[in-house]
Amino acid sequence: MKDWVVNLTVVLADGRVIKTRQRPRKSSAGYNLNGLFTGSEGTLGFVTEATLKLARIPEETGVALTTFPTMRDAANAATQIVREGIPVGAVELMDDVQMVVINKMGSTGRVWKEMPTLFFKFSGTKAGVQDNVESVRKIIDQNKGGDLEVEKDKSKQAVLWSARKEAFWSMLCMRESGHEAWSTDVAVPISRLPDLVEMSKKDLEKLGLFGSMLGHIGDGNFHETILYDGAKEREQVSKCVHDMVHRAIEMEGTCTGEHGIGLGKKEFMVKEVGEGSLAVMRGIKNALDPFWLMNPGKVFDP
Amino acid sequence: MKDWVVNLTVVLADGRVIKTRQRPRKSSAGYNLNGLFTGSEGTLGFVTEATLKLARIPEETGVALTTFPTMRDAANAATQIVREGIPVGAVELMDDVQMVVINKMGSTGRVWKEMPTLFFKFSGTKAGVQDNVESVRKIIDQNKGGDLEVEKDKSKQAVLWSARKEAFWSMLCMRESGHEAWSTDVAVPISRLPDLVEMSKKDLEKLGLFGSMLGHIGDGNFHETILYDGAKEREQVSKCVHDMVHRAIEMEGTCTGEHGIGLGKKEFMVKEVGEGSLAVMRGIKNALDPFWLMNPGKVFDP
Numbered sequence: 001m002k003d004w005v006v007n008l009t010v011v012l013a014d015g016r017v018i019k020t021r022q023r024p025r026k027s028s029a030g031y032n033l034n035g036l037f038t039g040s041e042g043t044l045g046f047v048t049e050a051t052l053k054l055a056r057i058p059e060e061t062g063v064a065l066t067t068f069p070t071m072r073d074a075a076n077a078a079t080q081i082v083r084e085g086i087p088v089g090a091v092e093l094m095d096d097v098q099m100v101v102i103n104k105m106g107s108t109g110r111v112w113k114e115m116p117t118l119f120f121k122f123s124g125t126k127a128g129v130q131d132n133v134e135s136v137r138k139i140i141d142q143n144k145g146g147d148l149e150v151e152k153d154k155s156k157q158a159v160l161w162s163a164r165k166e167a168f169w170s171m172l173c174m175r176e177s178g179h180e181a182w183s184t185d186v187a188v189p190i191s192r193l194p195d196l197v198e199m200s201k202k203d204l205e206k207l208g209l210f211g212s213m214l215g216h217i218g219d220g221n222f223h224e225t226i227l228y229d230g231a232k233e234r235e236q237v238s239k240c241v242h243d244m245v246h247r248a249i250e251m252e253g254t255c256t257g258e259h260g261i262g263l264g265k266k267e268f269m270v271k272e273v274g275e276g277s278l279a280v281m282r283g284i285k286n287a288l289d290p291f292w293l294m295n296p297g298k299v300f301d302p
Numbered sequence: 303m304k305d306w307v308v309n310l311t312v313v314l315a316d317g318r319v320i321k322t323r324q325r326p327r328k329s330s331a332g333y334n335l336n337g338l339f340t341g342s343e344g345t346l347g348f349v350t351e352a353t354l355k356l357a358r359i360p361e362e363t364g365v366a367l368t369t370f371p372t373m374r375d376a377a378n379a380a381t382q383i384v385r386e387g388i389p390v391g392a393v394e395l396m397d398d399v400q401m402v403v404i405n406k407m408g409s410t411g412r413v414w415k416e417m418p419t420l421f422f423k424f425s426g427t428k429a430g431v432q433d434n435v436e437s438v439r440k441i442i443d444q445n446k447g448g449d450l451e452v453e454k455d456k457s458k459q460a461v462l463w464s465a466r467k468e469a470f471w472s473m474l475c476m477r478e479s480g481h482e483a484w485s486t487d488v489a490v491p492i493s494r495l496p497d498l499v500e501m502s503k504k505d506l507e508k509l510g511l512f513g514s515m516l517g518h519i520g521d522g523n524f525h526e527t528i529l530y531d532g533a534k535e536r537e538q539v540s541k542c543v544h545d546m547v548h549r550a551i552e553m554e555g556t557c558t559g560e561h562g563i564g565l566g567k568k569e570f571m572v573k574e575v576g577e578g579s580l581a582v583m584r585g586i587k588n589a590l591d592p593f594w595l596m597n598p599g600k601v602f603d604p
Contacts, residue, residue, distance in 0.1 A: 002334065002337070003305070012578070012582070016578045016581070017578065018576060018578035018579045018582060019575075019576060019578075019579065020579065021556075021575070022551070022554045022555060022556055022574060023491050023554045023555075024489035024490055024491055024521075024522050024523070024550075024554070024555040024556045024559065025489065025491075025492065025521045025522050025523070026489055026521050026522075026523055026556075026559045026560060027489060027555075027556035027558070027559060028341050028556075028558050028559065028560050028561065028562045028563070029556050029557055029558050029562075029563055029567070029570075029571065029574050029575060030563060030571055030574075030575055030579070030580070030583050030601055030602065031338060031341075031342055031346075031583045031586060031601075032304065032334075032337045032338055032340070032341055032342075033575075033579055033582060033583070034337075035304070035334045035337025035338065036333060036334055036337065036338050036586075038334070039330050039333075039334055040333055040334075044333075055387065056385075056386060056387030058387070083358075084358065085357065085358030085360070087426070124389070124430060124433075125429075125430060125433035125434070125437075126433070127427075127429030127430060127432065127433050128426060128427060128429060128430035128433055128434075130429065131426075131427035131428070131429050131430055132427070132430075135427075187326035187327065187328055187329060188326055189325050189326055189327075190327065219326075219327045219328050220326050220327050220328075221326070221327070221328055248326075249324070252324045252325045252326070253324060253325075253326040253329075254323075254324055254326045254328075254329035254330075254331050255331055256329070256330050256331050257326065257328045257329060257330065258328060258330050259330065260330045260331075261330070261331055261332060265331070268331075269331065269332055272324060272331050272332075273321075273323070273331060273332055273335075274320060274321060276314070276318045276319065276320035276321075277320045277321065277322065277332075277335055278332070279318070280314070280320060280335060280590060281332050281333045281335070283589035283590055284333060284586055284589055284590075286589060287585035287586055287588060287589040288582060288585055288586075299332055299333075300332065
């Protein structure tokens with residue numbers, strides 16, 4: 001997100017209104033307040049205006065997917081694509097459970113192979129997209145992937161991408177009455193991704209939990225959504241999520257790639273950022289909001 | 303720069319050592335200390351280690367140049383290229399004075415047209431580079447540009463790019479004995495760039511100053527280097543630079559795209575960021591370095 005924020009207007013705890021920066025593409029005038037307020041979860045001030053960058057609609061786009069025998073193969077392929085610097089607009093990984101769920105819910109108008117699946121978006125010039133599709137195809141072949149199905153027609157692209165769009169909602173629809181859904185995200189350096197994905201998947205199976213995995217895997221970021229009986233299974237789910245988070249941090253990753261800390265992940269802050277950095281964050285909070293009025297209780301405590 | 307910094311190890315004013323973040327590609331865990339320390343000019347701590355992103359060497363590269371009748375035409379072409387989202391690795395603008403100076407110093411092994419010149423770098427797949435070169439050529443034609451000279455051979459690319467590499471050093475070599483060089487940079491939203499470039503060039507001429515312009519124009523960022531007699535012309539040069547900076551800020555730009563504030567541009571901070579943001583920056587400085595020990599006197603005063 002932060003890469004798309006040009007500037008923010010923020011109301012501070014004492015009522016002052018500031019703008020984080022003007023709007024040149026680059027600036028080195030003073031501290032990067034724009035980067036500081038973006039993602040601070042409202043704990044440093046109210047954001048009342050945001051100027052965002054726009055992206056051009058590309059000349060050509062492509063949507064593609066393929067399946068893999070295992071999650072490790074899919075993660076290996078995604079990792080290799082990113083490390084070789086092939087420009088892909090998105091690389092999304094969904095596991096076999098997620099594909100089963102989408103088929104069961106039936107809201108996409110198509111039947112999907114129930115296997116680990118990678119979804120891609122491409123954009124650029126016609127020739128550039130073609131080149132990138134071919135480079136991706138080569139890596140998929142090297143990693144035991146199936147045929148790469150590529151759509152250039154907009155309406156067919158929408159059908160292909162619908163599995164990605166419907167993933168979370170299909171999971172929620174699967175809940176039995178009275179059951180809950182726990183959704184979480186972590187991110188790790190891309191080289192550690194295949195390990196983390198595989199370990200987390202085994203953990204779910206070992207604990208007998210019903211959960212699916214969906215990754216914005218080009219960023220080393222993935223989400224687990226677990227459906228569970230709040231009365232009976234909360235402890236196992238909590239352990240499963242905690243273990244995944246600790247593992248991600250130990251791999252030099254983060255307890256949250258994009259969801260943020262909020263209340264639920266405060267306990268992981270020290271382990272991830274360290275006592276020193278946490279003290280610096282507290283110092284900044286104290287300087288800007290000495291009475292801890294803004295979104296109190298979130299991110300970390302006094 | 304900040305987009306290439308994965309994390310920093312920083313020694314704070316009180317001797318504590320922190321790491322700004324772990325190394326996943328994305329994280330939303332707490333405040334963005336990485337973005338805060340990067341570009342803080344050593345005023346918040348000593349950076350002792352930096353982890354940087356690496357970029358893949360592209361499959362294909364291209365270096366190209368063309369000339370224009372006026373700076374406005376060149377700036378218009380560059381602006382249009384950026385706004386149409388054509389992926390160029392670099393777009394550099396050099397004015398006629400700069401080209402004259404490079405010819406005079408003769409360190410590039412080639413004679414250049416003494417006209418406003420745009421230099422380009424392209425990278426990607428073979429077909430992608432070809433597509434992008436053609437898109438750029440079309441825009442150049444629409445903006446009165448000359449023929450686009452494109453080199454794909456590495457050693458010929460180096461010759462073509464040498465004018466860009468030698469620009470600043472050639473200017474310095476032009477100094478008469480005892481004369482000084484004033485180099486400065488500003489950046490504005492890309493839509494305002496043609497206006498600012500033209501106004502600044504007229505200003506130089508009006509004041510009878512010998513200065514050249516060189517822009518990282520794809521970023522709306524450009525540099526002016528003025529050679530002057532420190533005893534006689536300091537006042538005019540100072541006025542010329544001040545006027546350009548004020549104009550850039552009034553265009554919602556910045557007094558410095560990449561040089562930083564240091565001592566020389568402290569006076570522009572209030573105008574650019576506003577009293578409120580400056581107070582926030584002071585608050586952060588006070589919180590992390592209460593005795594103002596780190597790089598004292600730089601960026602802003604207590």
